[in-house]
Amino acid sequence: MLRGEQGPAVAMAMRVVVGLAEVRDAPRLVEVTSAHIDGCLFHGQVGLDFARRLLDLGGRTRVPTTLNVGSMDLLHPDLVRADTPEHREIREQGRALMEAYVALGARPTWTCAPYLVDARPALGEHVAWAESNAIAFANSVLGARTDRYGDFLDICAAITGRAPYAGLHTDEARRGQVLVDCTAIPAHVLTGDLAGALLGYIVGLRVGSRVPVLVGLPSTTSEDQLKAFGAAAASSGGVAMFHVVGITPEAPTVEAALGPLAPPAAVETIRLTPDDLRAARTALTTARGDHLDVVSIGTPHASLDEVAQLAAHLAGGPPLSERVDLYLSLNRSVLAQAQQHGLVTPLEQAGVRLVVDTCTYVTPILRSDARVAMTNSGKWAHYAPANLGIDVVVGSLAECVASARAGRVVLDEGTLG
Amino acid sequence: MATIDGRFLHPGRAAGPVLVLDAPLSFWGGTDLSGRIIDRHHPQHGECVAGTILAMRSGRGSSSSSSVLAEQIRQGTAPAGLVLAEPDPIIVVAVVVAQELYGRSVPVVLVPPSRFASLRSGLPARIGGVQQGGQP
Numbered sequence: 001m002l003r004g005e006q007g008p009a010v011a012m013a014m015r016v017v018v019g020l021a022e023v024r025d026a027p028r029l030v031e032v033t034s035a036h037i038d039g040c041l042f043h044g045q046v047g048l049d050f051a052r053r054l055l056d057l058g059g060r061t062r063v064p065t066t067l068n069v070g071s072m073d074l075l076h077p078d079l080v081r082a083d084t085p086e087h088r089e090i091r092e093q094g095r096a097l098m099e100a101y102v103a104l105g106a107r108p109t110w111t112c113a114p115y116l117v118d119a120r121p122a123l124g125e126h127v128a129w130a131e132s133n134a135i136a137f138a139n140s141v142l143g144a145r146t147d148r149y150g151d152f153l154d155i156c157a158a159i160t161g162r163a164p165y166a167g168l169h170t171d172e173a174r175r176g177q178v179l180v181d182c183t184a185i186p187a188h189v190l191t192g193d194l195a196g197a198l199l200g201y202i203v204g205l206r207v208g209s210r211v212p213v214l215v216g217l218p219s220t221t222s223e224d225q226l227k228a229f230g231a232a233a234a235s236s237g238g239v240a241m242f243h244v245v246g247i248t249p250e251a252p253t254v255e256a257a258l259g260p261l262a263p264p265a266a267v268e269t270i271r272l273t274p275d276d277l278r279a280a281r282t283a284l285t286t287a288r289g290d291h292l293d294v295v296s297i298g299t300p301h302a303s304l305d306e307v308a309q310l311a312a313h314l315a316g317g318p319p320l321s322e323r324v325d326l327y328l329s330l331n332r333s334v335l336a337q338a339q340q341h342g343l344v345t346p347l348e349q350a351g352v353r354l355v356v357d358t359c360t361y362v363t364p365i366l367r368s369d370a371r372v373a374m375t376n377s378g379k380w381a382h383y384a385p386a387n388l389g390i391d392v393v394v395g396s397l398a399e400c401v402a403s404a405r406a407g408r409v410v411l412d413e414g415t416l417g
Numbered sequence: 418m419a420t421i422d423g424r425f426l427h428p429g430r431a432a433g434p435v436l437v438l439d440a441p442l443s444f445w446g447g448t449d450l451s452g453r454i455i456d457r458h459h460p461q462h463g464e465c466v467a468g469t470i471l472a473m474r475s476g477r478g479s480s481s482s483s484s485v486l487a488e489q490i491r492q493g494t495a496p497a498g499l500v501l502a503e504p505d506p507i508i509v510v511a512v513v514v515a516q517e518l519y520g521r522s523v524p525v526v527l528v529p530p531s532r533f534a535s536l537r538s539g540l541p542a543r544i545g546g547v548q549q550g551g552q553p
Contacts, residue, residue, distance in 0.1 A: 012517055019513040023426050023504045043481055044450065044488035049518050130480060150480020150507060152487070152514045386446055 001160055009059030013156035020153055021164035030126050030165040032146075035065040035158035036114050036138075038130035039151040040101045041362060042071040042094040050152060051100035054159065061105035061158040066114040068131045069301075070098040071363045074110070075332070075356050081364040090363060104155065110357035111331030113227065113301040115142065118333075123249050126169055128157035132240070133300045133379065136230030139241040141223060143249035145169045148240050168241055174250065175259035176213035176243050179269040180206075183216035189274060189417040190218055193309075194396040196225035197378035198280040198416075199272070200232025200239075206270050209238030213257045213267075215245050224303050231300050232378025274417045281416065284381040287391035290408040293370040295400045296360045296384075298329035299377035306397075307338045307347070313401040314350045321407030325367065326400075329355040361387050374400050374409060419542045421470065421500055421526060427512045429524030430545030431498030436461075436469040437538045441477035444485040444511075452494040470544060471496035472536045476505035486511035490521055498544040499525045502533040 002018065004011040021029060039047055071094025073079045080094075081087050102108050109117050114129075115137050121127045121144035129138050129146040130153075138144045147167035149157065157163045167173050180203055182190065189195055203212050212233075221244065233239035243251035251257035254264050297310060310328060320326055328347065330338070335356055338344050347354065360366060361384045366373065374393040375381055381392045393409050402410045418432065439460045442448065447456035452467030467489070476482070486508060489495035495515075499508060504527060512523045524544045536542075 015517065016510060016513050019427070020506050020510055023506050023509045025504075038480065039484070041481075043445070043484035044491075046488040046491050046514070046518065047484050049491075050487075050514055053518060132480070148480065148506075150510070151483045152510050153483075153506075 007058050009054050009057035010159060012054065012057060013059065013159040016152060016156040017160055017162055017164065021166070024164045024166035026164035026166040028165050029162040030169055031161055032063060032126050032128040032157055032163050034063050034119060034121055034127045035061065035154060036068065036119070036129040036131060036134050037065060037101060037106055037154040037158060038068040039154055040067050040070050040098055042090055042097050047151065048093055048097050048100065051097060051104065051155070054155065055100055055103055059104055059159050062161045063158060064119070065106040065158040066109040066117065066119045067101055067106045069112050069358045069362060070094055070110055071358060072098060073355055073357045074098070079355060079365050080358070081368070083368065087364050094363065106158065109331060109333070111301050112359065113331060116301065116303055116331060116334055126163070128154060128163040130154040132234035133227070133231035135240050136234045136242065137227060139168055139174070140230060140243065140248050141226050174241055175211065175262065176257040177210040178207050178212050179254070179264065179267050180212045180214045181216060181269055181271045182214060184271060184273045185277065186274065186417050187218055189277065191220060192396060192415060194376060194394070194415060195277070196228030197232045197376065197394070198277045200229040201236045201280045201284060201378040201382070202272060202276055204233035204235060204237025204239050207237055207239065209240070211241045211243070212239065213243040213245060213251065213254060215254060217244050217247060219246060221247050224306055227300055228378065232382070235379045235382040277416050281394050284378065284394045285392065286385050287372045287393050291372050292324055292374055292403055292407065292409050294366050294373040295324060295326045295404045296329070296373055296375045296380055297327065297397065297400060299359055299361070299375065299380040302328060302330040302334060304334050304337050304341070307334065307343050308341070309397060310352070311343045311347055313397060314352070315346065318405050320351045320404045323407045324404045325353060326351065326404045327353045327355055327360050327365070329359045332356055374403055376400055419540065421528065421542050421544050423526045423528035423532065426501070426504060426509050426525040426527055427523070429498070429522035431470060431524050432541065432543040433468050433470045433497040435536055435538055435540050435542045436464065436466060436471050437536050438471065438473040441475050442473055443477045443479055444482035445479040448485065450488060450492060450494060452489055466496045467494040469496050470498050470500060470542045472500040472533065474533065475501065475503040476507050480507055482507045483511040483514070487515045490515035490523055491519055495523055498523060500533065500536065500544070501525065501527050502530050
């Protein structure tokens, strides 16, 4: 491939893959069965130049490839603001970048949650995924194998079908390195919808980029909770893989998660309490007072269950306040399923603004005078203050809906026990 | 002028004033497109990396940093060269891509921790000598 016998685009992509393999000291490359691309979000001219160069050279993905969120909601283009020259550039260049990646052969999934579409690699399958929450979910929940990939390398892996055999592709790097004991947290808190986000935020801060092994989560822990956990832990820290004993596929027991070289007694243990969760909510919440402009749900993109839960919370209650905009971000695939289940019309009638193909904190969607936003996502809360210049409040889905109705922040101290 | 040699993660030659970072830096969210450090939590907030021989012990943060560094190379606001004490894939992908697209070479050299510790901000230095590794 490097020599160009498969064309100049493959040769160029292979130079990038090999360049990374040398840095990673990889002994060889590994064939991957799918790719997930994060490079379709506009960060500057270089992203567009790179995609168009590959296209001009005849580049084409050779493995099934999904696309992360772009800078535009192509189904609702008016949602992304066009009120400044910078915003208009994001709209135009962002759309051109999205079109370039589709032309390279990737599927227009436009989602940070490709595992909610039909892209679910099997246990042990090697893939090349970008986007930190998707990486954590693929490794931890599905048991597929991907290292931390990002812009440029993701499309090069898709075009070559290869990635460096290093990092989380290898058995050694997947073993747990630190135990996180959650047995002191009451079950009714751990089963709440905020537990994943707050646990993830704490664990990311405490473990950095190590592989944590969680002990004491209830057997009913859902994929949605694991999704929220991984997204938050990959934001506050660099977590790309975690184990939950009794739940995730490579952790039937503590011993299995740690591997043969690390007996549990010799491994650092972090013991978490309800006080840690309350402290995490306080640390992530930058707003003071009860002023509220926006509520944002669906980061990472909402699952069908999460859409149904929001619809259930909204059914039959008082209307949403006219002062608060409530956004729900989800992908096209889940939107179509929600439509089949009759969930979309009641949400729209209740005043919920649906965002697809993108997300409310990566492109200008919120109204320009919004000062305070509320979310149930640890990831959104972590990044939005810097990205959007706003303050955030973290609340459960019930608290978010109650606040959107009241027109001000309403928290329930019982949420965290 | 001091010469900094080590294992080349990406080849090339560069010269400029050394800027030793006191903490890791994420180019995404940590620098703007003029090369200024905008991360308020960074001890060198407000300084500019453009044209420097930037010495950072290791990289940090989002993989979108590859895009930001490559865009700085395109705009001419990137460091002239980088010195690392630990290999960093995000930085190497950025300089490989900028070389492919714009033919601009920003060398990245890996040095032992003892050599890294001897670097001082403000002194002029040069990267480039015996080269190995990377792509020509």
